[in-house]
Amino acid sequence: MDLQAILDDIHDSLSPRRGEGRVADYIPQLAHVDPKKFGMAVVTVDGAVHLAGDAQEPFSIQSISKVFTLTLALGKHGEAIWKRVGREPSGSAFNSIVQLEYEGGIPRNPFINAGAIAITDLVLAGHTPKEAIGEIVRFMRYLADEDDIIVDQDVARSEQATGFRNFALANFLRSFGKLDHAAELVLGVYFHQCALALSCRQLARAGLFLANSGINPLTGHRVVSHLRARRINALMLTCGHYDGSGDFAYRVGLPGKSGVGGGILAVAPGKASVAVWSPGLNDNGNSLLGSLALEMLAARTGWSIFGA
Numbered sequence: 001m002d003l004q005a006i007l008d009d010i011h012d013s014l015s016p017r018r019g020e021g022r023v024a025d026y027i028p029q030l031a032h033v034d035p036k037k038f039g040m041a042v043v044t045v046d047g048a049v050h051l052a053g054d055a056q057e058p059f060s061i062q063s064i065s066k067v068f069t070l071t072l073a074l075g076k077h078g079e080a081i082w083k084r085v086g087r088e089p090s091g092s093a094f095n096s097i098v099q100l101e102y103e104g105g106i107p108r109n110p111f112i113n114a115g116a117i118a119i120t121d122l123v124l125a126g127h128t129p130k131e132a133i134g135e136i137v138r139f140m141r142y143l144a145d146e147d148d149i150i151v152d153q154d155v156a157r158s159e160q161a162t163g164f165r166n167f168a169l170a171n172f173l174r175s176f177g178k179l180d181h182a183a184e185l186v187l188g189v190y191f192h193q194c195a196l197a198l199s200c201r202q203l204a205r206a207g208l209f210l211a212n213s214g215i216n217p218l219t220g221h222r223v224v225s226h227l228r229a230r231r232i233n234a235l236m237l238t239c240g241h242y243d244g245s246g247d248f249a250y251r252v253g254l255p256g257k258s259g260v261g262g263g264i265l266a267v268a269p270g271k272a273s274v275a276v277w278s279p280g281l282n283d284n285g286n287s288l289l290g291s292l293a294l295e296m297l298a299a300r301t302g303w304s305i306f307g308a
């Protein structure tokens, strides 16, 4: 299978549609991104890298960061995190607040905003916010095996100034006694993790441990156990695209996590880690072209967790 030719083909056939979808503008800094950007990166478990389009340009990974903070929180607190957050699809928007009240301050899963804020609170345990942000950045560099991964401070500040709904969610959690730190401290970390800037190539490298039973093949380091890698993949499949998770599983058939910056990380277990980026979003807040590109890639490669 000529993966590079497949990627080039997909890139060329979708290129005329660059700019489709709606760029997220509720975080003002994200509205400045060129809507025509389109990049793809596939890194196979044997370390081969295939790139197409704007695959080397860093973009705001936003909610994709939730996969990595979940991994850190599990490393730090183990299965005890499930006292604070559930493992069920939410069936509602990523920033929805209603369910949180009905369900006593236990967010449905770690990937909707409320759940991710609860997870960040756990990552913050024993740290100052600055230390926690440092830990997250170091973890991303360790996973991608690259030292130049940074947080885009303008994006972090932009969300800090306008993230009223996230403040509401965090305060709501706190009112139920489900947040150990003050809302502004937790959100300080959360906005910075969301503002991590990675290229498709770096993101695919960072996610590779999930495609390789928990071991990062680039470094040989075991990041998580085999079982934990499977479980994170399971959560990505069921919850990684919010209320579009069922559709993504149907069309792509791989665990994936999206972000409002227009990125998607997808995992083909035993095969490869894939990152795509196109800023225009569909109605569920997931990259429109990115989802299509992954659907085409899965069809062309035969990669699916649902059978050969």
Ligand SMILES: NC(=O)CC[C@H](N)C(=O)O
Residues within 6 Å of the ligand: 061, 062, 063, 064, 094, 095, 113, 159, 166, 194, 258, 259, 260, 261, 285
């Ligand atoms: N879906 C997303 O990527 C949302 C992340 C964004 N930082 C927010 O909290 O609104």
